[in-house]
Amino acid sequence: MSVELVSAEGPREVVSGTGGLALRATAALAPERPGLILVPGASGRVEAPDDVPDHDPADGRPRPEEFVSVRLARALTTDLPVLLKAALDCPEVTVGTVCGGSLLLAMAGLLEGRRATSHHLAMDALGAAGVHAVRARVVDDGGLVTAAGVTSGLDLGLYLLERELGPRIAHAVEDLFAHERRGTVWRDEGMAPTARP
Structure with a gap:
C-alpha cells in the first residue's frame, strides 16, 4: 500500500489547523485513480477577522464548531468539491472521512x-x-466510509485495512499500534432493531 498527501491545487505546503504544522502535498488529487481518498476534518483558529464566527451569548467566545465550519467553508471555494464528487461517482474509489471531513x-x-x-x-x-x-x-456506506471524532480515525484506518487487505493485516497493525478498536462498524444490513415500549 502506498500513501500520498495530495491537494486540490497540486503540490504545495498544507498548513495544519492545529499548531501550524506544515505538510507537503506532492500531487493533485486524481479522483479517477482507483484506491482510497481520505478527507480529514478541520481544526484551529481562523485567521481573517471577517471570518470569525458569531460569539456565544453565554460566554462571549466563538464556539469551536463554528471555527471548524468557517475553515471547511473555505474549501468549498476551491476545486475540491468537484474533485470529491468525481471520486464518489467512481466505483473504483472509496472515499473515507474523519471528523469534519464528512461535514x-x-x-x-x-x-x-x-x-x-x-x-x-x-x-x-x-x-x-x-x-x-x-x-x-x-x-x-459502500464507497463512502466515515468516522466520528478525530480519535475514531484510528478505528477507520484499521477497518479500511481489514476491508481492503484482510483481517490478518488489520490485526497486525492494531497490535503494532497497541490500539484496540472500539464499537461495531455500522452498515445498512441485517435486522433493524425494534422499538421498545
Missing part, C-alpha cells in the same frame, strides 16, 4: 441521502444537509 462533503451537497457520521457536534448539521446521520464511530 465538508455534506456542505458541498455530496452526501444527500447517504449514511454518514461525524464529530458529535456536527451531527445536526449533517442531518440538515439531507444526510442520514448515524451515531457510530465508523459508518460504511
Whole structure:
C-alpha cells in the first residue's frame, strides 16, 4: 500500500489547523485513480477577522464548531468539491472521512441521502444537509466510509485495512499500534432493531 498527501491545487505546503504544522502535498488529487481518498476534518483558529464566527451569548467566545465550519467553508471555494464528487461517482474509489471531513462533503451537497457520521457536534448539521446521520464511530456506506471524532480515525484506518487487505493485516497493525478498536462498524444490513415500549 502506498500513501500520498495530495491537494486540490497540486503540490504545495498544507498548513495544519492545529499548531501550524506544515505538510507537503506532492500531487493533485486524481479522483479517477482507483484506491482510497481520505478527507480529514478541520481544526484551529481562523485567521481573517471577517471570518470569525458569531460569539456565544453565554460566554462571549466563538464556539469551536463554528471555527471548524468557517475553515471547511473555505474549501468549498476551491476545486475540491468537484474533485470529491468525481471520486464518489467512481466505483473504483472509496472515499473515507474523519471528523469534519464528512461535514465538508455534506456542505458541498455530496452526501444527500447517504449514511454518514461525524464529530458529535456536527451531527445536526449533517442531518440538515439531507444526510442520514448515524451515531457510530465508523459508518460504511459502500464507497463512502466515515468516522466520528478525530480519535475514531484510528478505528477507520484499521477497518479500511481489514476491508481492503484482510483481517490478518488489520490485526497486525492494531497490535503494532497497541490500539484496540472500539464499537461495531455500522452498515445498512441485517435486522433493524425494534422499538421498545
